[in-house]
Amino acid sequence: MAIRVLIVDDSGFFRRRLTEILNSDPQIEVVETAQDGKDAIDKARTCRPDVITMDIEMPVMNGIDATREIMKQRAVPIIMFSSLTYDGAKATLDALEAGATDFLPKRFDDISNDKAEARNILCSRVKALVSPSKLRPTSSSASAPASSRTSSAPAAPQRQPVAPRAASPSRRTSNKAFKPSDYDLVAIGTSTGGPVALQEVLTQLPASFPLPVLLVQHMPATFTEAFAARLNQQCKIEVREAKNGDSLKPGIALLAPGGKQMKLEKRAGRLLVRVEEETDPMQNYKPCVDVTFATVGSAVGNRMLGIILTGMGADGSVSCKALQARGASIWAQDEATSVIYGMPAAVAGIAEQILPMKEIGKKLATNT
The missing domain is CATH 3.40.50.2300 (Response regulator)
Structure with missing residues (x-):
């Protein structure tokens, strides 16, 4: 059909x-x-x-x-x-x-x-x-998923229903508490469905949340400033679009600017953001979860919590696998609450926890 x-x-x-x-x-x-x-x-x-x-x-x-x-x-x-x-x-x-x-x-x-x-x-x-x-099978379809050169159109989408379904058999939860003292920061990556998912997660964090947060949402350059401003109005923590040279601070979430790459570096004991133009013509995502997460791993090693939320494609999977191998913690949104279970599915095999959207923020707020 x-x-x-x-x-x-x-x-x-x-x-x-x-x-x-x-x-x-x-x-x-x-x-x-x-x-x-x-x-x-x-x-x-x-x-x-x-x-x-x-x-x-x-x-x-x-x-x-x-x-x-x-x-x-x-x-x-x-x-x-x-x-x-x-x-x-x-x-x-x-x-x-x-x-x-x-x-x-x-x-x-x-x-x-x-x-x-x-x-x-x-x-x-x-x-x-x-x-x-x-989707009916066809050998003549000319619309195979295409790589996107825009920040809002991820490549290789996964074809999944939008309406919530029964929990996936791969859903994984544990009674292990989130301990902020185990981490230097939280980094979250997402795409399709991400604006609503990020709102759900971040609005549950208290103003006293003790860690900095980095956010990577596939979005056009003209959208991220407005999105950060909206989240800032809705959340108890401060949320703003990242700027080059920003220093990471507890209780502040920095959103990667659309059309650019957000990277992290450690300089004189301080964690600083670098916002750069993308120079690789083959890079599909601007901003890219893998780019940000890889630099976070280089800066803080295993002292990060990486979270992958709903989205098309597999952005974040390469960096998350490398980070998990180094001892970092990875969480993923579950299939039932994902708009599209592409990005979370790509890290589900190595995720420490697979959680419903509403449980992620709640768990982060525990013991904070």
């Missing part, structure tokens, strides 16, 4: 263009289009799509309100199309809080300068949000 998609946008040109792109993949079928949020609610009820693409700014009812109403009726993966501006970032974050699953730039050139690659990324993102059983 093909994946049934509902396209929602007030631009007739965009609806036609997106329909053409998605229908070019034999595993995807655009079954209906809607021109505003109210129209989308009605059509989502009647055609029951597997995935919805949603514009934010529309007449009659905007995409955020429409997303909220659709999710009340039935949980369905919704991909928001957003402008890559600060205001676009804030609106997108509002949409994610309302229940949207993922987001993409509204301009296809912002996804990739290569039209074929942009098409592959669009189709891959849609297919990543449904169960593998929904």
Whole structure:
């Protein structure tokens, strides 16, 4: 069976263009289009799509309100199309809080300068949000997951359901308490579903949390400042976008800037952040979990706790395996609460603990 998609946008040109792109993949079928949020609610009820693409700014009812109403009726993966501006970032974050699953730039050139690659990324993102059983086998599909050159479009997505499921057999918990004295810092990496997951984890930490926190979320450059500001308003600890030369301090979480790499170095006994431009044209992720985690390991050795949350692909797996071999602790979000179980699955085999999203922050807050 093909994946049934509902396209929602007030631009007739965009609806036609997106329909053409998605229908070019034999595993995807655009079954209906809607021109505003109210129209989308009605059509989502009647055609029951597997995935919805949603514009934010529309007449009659905007995409955020429409997303909220659709999710009340039935949980369905919704991909928001957003402008890559600060205001676009804030609106997108509002949409994610309302229940949207993922987001993409509204301009296809912002996804990739290569039209074929942009098409592959669009189709891959849609297919990543449904169960593998929904995808019909085909030898002619031209939409194999493509490497992304944007910070918000991870490569090699895993095709997993969005709705929570029964706990995976690989779920691993223990009664071992989190002891902050065993660590110098906590580092968290995530991608699709990460904004909501990070909010859930970080809002449970007390203002007196005794460790610094580094955050790596796959996100465009214009989004991370707005995301850090939002988290700072919601959390008891301080959260801000990392800047070059920042010193790590207890109770402060630094978010890697989009489009760049955040690295850590130890200088004269102090842990300092380096924010650098990415010079490797083959590096898919900007920021990259593996890049940050590897430098954290070099700076603090086994005195770090690395946590991998929901996300497409396997970013973080290489560094986490090396860190675990050196004695560092690795936790992973469980399959049941992950939007996409790609990144956590890639480290599940070496994770000390595999925990539901709501339990991670709670466990970190224990004994702090």
